[in-house]
Amino acid sequence: MVSMKDIASACGVSVATVSKALNDHADISEATKQSVRECARKMGYFPNSVARALKTNKTYNIGVLFVEEAHSGLTHDFFAHVLDSFKRKVEEQGYDITFLNCNKSRPNHMSYLEHSRYRGFDGVVIACVNFEDPEVQELLHSDLPVVAIDCECEMKTSVLSDNESGIRQLMDYAHELGHERIAYITGKASAVTEKRVRVYKEKLKEFGLPVREEYIVASEYRDISQTAMVTTELLALEEVPTCILFPDDYAAYGGINVIRGMGMRIPEDISVAGYDGISLAAQIQPRLTTIRQDTETMGSTAADKLIEIIESSKPTRPETVLVSGKLVKGETFAKNPEK
Numbered sequence: 001m002v003s004m005k006d007i008a009s010a011c012g013v014s015v016a017t018v019s020k021a022l023n024d025h026a027d028i029s030e031a032t033k034q035s036v037r038e039c040a041r042k043m044g045y046f047p048n049s050v051a052r053a054l055k056t057n058k059t060y061n062i063g064v065l066f067v068e069e070a071h072s073g074l075t076h077d078f079f080a081h082v083l084d085s086f087k088r089k090v091e092e093q094g095y096d097i098t099f100l101n102c103n104k105s106r107p108n109h110m111s112y113l114e115h116s117r118y119r120g121f122d123g124v125v126i127a128c129v130n131f132e133d134p135e136v137q138e139l140l141h142s143d144l145p146v147v148a149i150d151c152e153c154e155m156k157t158s159v160l161s162d163n164e165s166g167i168r169q170l171m172d173y174a175h176e177l178g179h180e181r182i183a184y185i186t187g188k189a190s191a192v193t194e195k196r197v198r199v200y201k202e203k204l205k206e207f208g209l210p211v212r213e214e215y216i217v218a219s220e221y222r223d224i225s226q227t228a229m230v231t232t233e234l235l236a237l238e239e240v241p242t243c244i245l246f247p248d249d250y251a252a253y254g255g256i257n258v259i260r261g262m263g264m265r266i267p268e269d270i271s272v273a274g275y276d277g278i279s280l281a282a283q284i285q286p287r288l289t290t291i292r293q294d295t296e297t298m299g300s301t302a303a304d305k306l307i308e309i310i311e312s313s314k315p316t317r318p319e320t321v322l323v324s325g326k327l328v329k330g331e332t333f334a335k336n337p338e339k
Contacts, residue, residue: 002045011039062090062306063121065100065112065139067129076222077249077278078293079128082149085299086125093307095122111135113142123310125149125302145309147302151191152320157309159302162322163192164199166291167245169327170273171203173289174243178336179271180209183234183241185255187221187248200245221247224254231255235262242270242336249274249281249290256332267334277328286331293325 004018011018013036020028021036064083087097100115112135116124123145129136131151139146146156174182184200187193201211214237217230227246231254234241246252252274256266264270266286274281277292301321309316 002040002043004045007036007040007043007045010043011036058122058310059120060095061119061121062095062097062310063100063116063119063124064097065102065124065126065129065136067102076128077280078276078295079149081295082299082302083127085296086149086303087299089300089303090307093303095307100124112139113144116144123147123306125306126151145306147306147309149298149302153318155318157305157316157318157321159298159305159321159323161293161298162324163195165322166275166293166325167196167199168203169291169325170245170275171200171207173327173329173333174245174271174273175203175207177271177333178339179243180207180336181212181215181239181241181243182209183215183217183244185227185230185234185244185246185251186216186218187251188218193247215241219247219251222250224250224257227251227254228258231258235259235264240270242338243333244270244272246272246274249276249278249288252281252288252290253284267332269337271333271336273333277325281330282328288328289330289333290328291325292328294323298323 004015004022008015008018013032017028017032018036018040021033022040024033064086066079066083090097098119098121100112100119103109110118112124116139121144124139125147126136126139127149129151131137131140131148131153140148140153140155148156148158150160152158152160171182182200182204184197186197197216200216204211215234217233219227219230231244234244235258244255246255252272256272259266259270259272266272272289274288274290275293277290281288281290301323305319305321
């Protein structure tokens, strides 16, 4: 392995000069810097990350804790795009990312915090995890810089999609088009689901419409087959909804297949809307009406906030950052056919 001493010998300068040139110190000339750097490049020199960590007390490595219970992993459109944006942003600032090992059945298992300490992470971003998990709570209560994505957390800074705003936009659009029998298929119980359902009910009351519990049915996020089953239940009601809001875009296609299979037309007979704004929703006909979540801003904001905490010389107060989505008016929503 090439050392700074080897470069110094090849350039005819001191080791201190080589160090200053590679670290862009101002007390040596630009010509010397360029000469030393060119020599280092030709000799295949790379700085020792361990030595840099000892000197700066930073590893420039950020941990990513991502546990997707449905095991769709990084094929999960929403989180994949958020994490891609996060990755690009931290890399611009000279940081690398490493995923935490989430296999708790392995021998010599370390908790998430222990693993983070072992790897020397400067900070950790957490997304799509069970926040009641004792290991997650241990991480959140530690002094390690942490930013949570899409879950509000009192102890750490959180970057959230504004789910309340998203449901308001969908409900306002449905009401604008004259819909009164609005059904909502929710995802599994979570803080996100609770917020969405609460706003759904608030908007019904605001419109002077009854909250019909039979129109609120639960499914799983991104589960096409289960969503198809509960859609069948809604369509079997004595008063069939004139529009259905689905928990996410993937689930919406499970409902769309059932609706079409029963000989109903979308949107002439019934309107449907998804949530997330995945790329597929704009490519399949009819184009899905949905809320496009701003994954780019969420990821980059999470990166900015985490690096700010890591590099701050003073304690930072936790904050909650809301990122609004946008209503995409596709081809699956129309005026109430009964009006």
